[in-house]
Amino acid sequence: MGNTTKLAVLGSTGSIGQQTLEVVRVLPRKFRIVALVAGKNVDLLSEQIDEFKPRFVYYQDKKPQAHLANTDYEFLSPEDIARHPVVDTVVVATSGKSGLTPLLAAVKAGKKVCLANKESLVMAGKIITDEAKLNGAQILPIDSEHSAIWQCLNGERQKPSQLILTASGGPFWHYSPAQLNEVTVEQALRHPSWQMGRKVTIDSATLMNKGLEVIEAHWLFNMPFANIKVLIHPQSIIHSMVESIDGSIKAQLSYPDMRLPIQYALSYPERLANPQLPRLDWNHISSLTFEQPDFDTFPCLKLAIEAGRRGGTYPAVLCAADEVTVELFLSNRIKFVDIARYVEQALEQHQGTAEPGLEEIMVADAWAREKVLSIINGCNS
Numbered sequence: 001m002g003n004t005t006k007l008a009v010l011g012s013t014g015s016i017g018q019q020t021l022e023v024v025r026v027l028p029r030k031f032r033i034v035a036l037v038a039g040k041n042v043d044l045l046s047e048q049i050d051e052f053k054p055r056f057v058y059y060q061d062k063k064p065q066a067h068l069a070n071t072d073y074e075f076l077s078p079e080d081i082a083r084h085p086v087v088d089t090v091v092v093a094t095s096g097k098s099g100l101t102p103l104l105a106a107v108k109a110g111k112k113v114c115l116a117n118k119e120s121l122v123m124a125g126k127i128i129t130d131e132a133k134l135n136g137a138q139i140l141p142i143d144s145e146h147s148a149i150w151q152c153l154n155g156e157r158q159k160p161s162q163l164i165l166t167a168s169g170g171p172f173w174h175y176s177p178a179q180l181n182e183v184t185v186e187q188a189l190r191h192p193s194w195q196m197g198r199k200v201t202i203d204s205a206t207l208m209n210k211g212l213e214v215i216e217a218h219w220l221f222n223m224p225f226a227n228i229k230v231l232i233h234p235q236s237i238i239h240s241m242v243e244s245i246d247g248s249i250k251a252q253l254s255y256p257d258m259r260l261p262i263q264y265a266l267s268y269p270e271r272l273a274n275p276q277l278p279r280l281d282w283n284h285i286s287s288l289t290f291e292q293p294d295f296d297t298f299p300c301l302k303l304a305i306e307a308g309r310r311g312g313t314y315p316a317v318l319c320a321a322d323e324v325t326v327e328l329f330l331s332n333r334i335k336f337v338d339i340a341r342y343v344e345q346a347l348e349q350h351q352g353t354a355e356p357g358l359e360e361i362m363v364a365d366a367w368a369r370e371k372v373l374s375i376i377n378g379c380n381s
Helices: 015-026 042-052 078-083 096-108 118-135 144-153 198-206 208-220 259-267 299-310 314-330 338-349 358-380
Strands: 005-010 031-038 056-059 089-092 112-115 138-141 162-167 228-232 238-243 249-253
Touching: 005 015, 005 078, 015 031, 015 042, 015 089, 015 259, 031 042, 031 078, 042 056, 056 078, 078 089, 078 096, 089 096, 089 259, 096 112, 096 118, 096 314, 112 118, 112 259, 118 138, 118 208, 118 314, 118 358, 138 144, 138 208, 138 259, 144 162, 144 208, 144 238, 144 249, 144 259, 162 208, 198 208, 198 314, 198 338, 208 228, 208 299, 208 314, 208 338, 299 314, 299 338, 314 338, 314 358, 338 358
Parallel strands: 005 031, 005 089, 031 056, 089 112, 112 138, 162 228
Antiparallel strands: 162 238, 238 249
């Protein structure tokens, strides 16, 4: 067990968390689960505890759980788990701002971090990347797009001239404004290419997800926003591309399965054989197509890129407003097209702080949540 990597999985009951555990099941000699962090899905967490027998556990539901009480583990906060000396690698697979403070704890402790949580890096990219450099922490991306860029950059000695993020376009690419106005929750949750959590699936449908990824790429790869492009690629085979200064372009291709980028981040710098990962069948790939994004029909992408360019507390407001509006849409309280409208209003009314600390970022987050609710309540009154 000396060469076994000890993993803490934050968000173990979510989509990325569960797929991380699938990878571990196939490669038990390489990885060992020492900590599980979950939200309120204690039934699934209980099954995971029985299977992996972690040393540390956290879950949000503070009510006594009879089926968890007799299990042999130590209950610790996500932050204490992320910084614990027993943990080698921290998988941050939570959604929303809940991943921010554990991520900071991990990088301050100099951990290897496999990052799937977009919002943390979007909200506090400078703080997180500065702390990672200061403490020798590694931040390795799990998102398929950033993993693709990272893989394409491996072995390159010069800075690329351009990063090209691909997007499937979601289920509503080529929808008219009238059609988008009638989109239901059930339709929005049926993504054509990927199996993801509910929030990320809606963000993919609005293209907000791609805007958040542009901001992430800015911080992960130290790339100016002007040199980060987005292309719509409905087949989801090319996950991203890197253009070098001489015009040569590298692309990473694979079947759209999140277990591959998860495994690559966990095992880096090794590549490991995994018979459960699907391979591309070139007999069934007739074409690879690309289109420019439609900013007018999908304004969330434009809003996110603009917030990233403005910097300061604007990305935190973007994330918070999006999180609130997506939840409201999922509960059928607002329409699909209202997500962009209310996020835009929150950004317009925000008076940003140029170089915020963590406290100012959290204040901006709380302000945005309250502002969106007040705007919506004002509209409905």
